[in-house]
Amino acid sequence: MAVVMGMSVTSCMNGDDNTQVNDLPVLGKVKDSFLGLTFTSLDGFTFKSKNTVEGTTNFMTGDFIVATCSYDTEVDIDYTTNTINATIGSTEKISDNAVYSTTKAEDEGEHPFYVSDRGVISITDLTPAMIDNYNLLVPIQYFAFEKIASHTFFMVYYSDENELKGKTDLKLFLRHTSTEEKAKETYRAFSYRVFDIRSAIEAYKNANEGRYPSNITIVSEANSSNNDVPKTTTTTPVTYTFRE
Numbered sequence: 001m002a003v004v005m006g007m008s009v010t011s012c013m014n015g016d017d018n019t020q021v022n023d024l025p026v027l028g029k030v031k032d033s034f035l036g037l038t039f040t041s042l043d044g045f046t047f048k049s050k051n052t053v054e055g056t057t058n059f060m061t062g063d064f065i066v067a068t069c070s071y072d073t074e075v076d077i078d079y080t081t082n083t084i085n086a087t088i089g090s091t092e093k094i095s096d097n098a099v100y101s102t103t104k105a106e107d108e109g110e111h112p113f114y115v116s117d118r119g120v121i122s123i124t125d126l127t128p129a130m131i132d133n134y135n136l137l138v139p140i141q142y143f144a145f146e147k148i149a150s151h152t153f154f155m156v157y158y159s160d161e162n163e164l165k166g167k168t169d170l171k172l173f174l175r176h177t178s179t180e181e182k183a184k185e186t187y188r189a190f191s192y193r194v195f196d197i198r199s200a201i202e203a204y205k206n207a208n209e210g211r212y213p214s215n216i217t218i219v220s221e222a223n224s225s226n227n228d229v230p231k232t233t234t235t236t237p238v239t240y241t242f243r244e
Contacts, residue, residue: 119223144189164207
């Protein structure tokens with residue numbers, strides 16, 4: 001997959017002669033968080049924490065996270081094992097975001113169940129990508145106030161056979177809700193989110209005699225200028241290739 005962020009172990013250094021990397025955000029998958037945090041970056045480096053990392057008690061093996069990492073490229077990297085011993089600062093779990101099945105009639109009806117009360121600014125400044133066969137990484141810009149954790153993102157797909165059968169693309173709808181006061185949500189926030197879309201892929205396969213989609217199309221609801229529930233949408237295509 002394409003490099004997203006924090007994947008180059010020599011990036012973000014302070015000049016050509018400075019081998020220190022400071023607070024580099026790295027996307028990865030948790031291997032262990034019991035006696036210290038160990039995770040694998042999306043390009044295959046194993047990061048091991050030198051320090052005790054706060055806020056990892058809810059991390060499980062297989063969770064996707066973003067972690068800020070500091071290390072010396074001359075001292076802390078073992079290229080024979082692709083291991084980096086790093087001081088890890090802030091961490092955030094970005095997986096376990098819900099993916100729901102519904103019907104088009106229900107979703108477009110008078111009282112749909114899976115609705116947004118917020119839009120997003122963009123999901124295209126950094127390209128969404130498939131991490132593996134089933135996990136979709138989506139970078140999201142949105143308006144917030146001060147409680148980032150109060151913003152929830154989830155995906156919806158239509159299970160109707162006529163919405164899946166014979167289509168080349170699998171369509172996913174990104175939804176956004178928040179408990180913050182809308183009028184105060186004036187600054188731009190940014191988050192990565194990983195969605196396990198296995199159920200949507202399987203529904204597509206079942207409707208198409210075992211065939212996989214050629215693309216994933218993400219439909220996001222755009223922020224409106226008057227802060228109402230968003231009515232307009234934008235679409236972002238992601239190429240999908242199943243890897244045996």
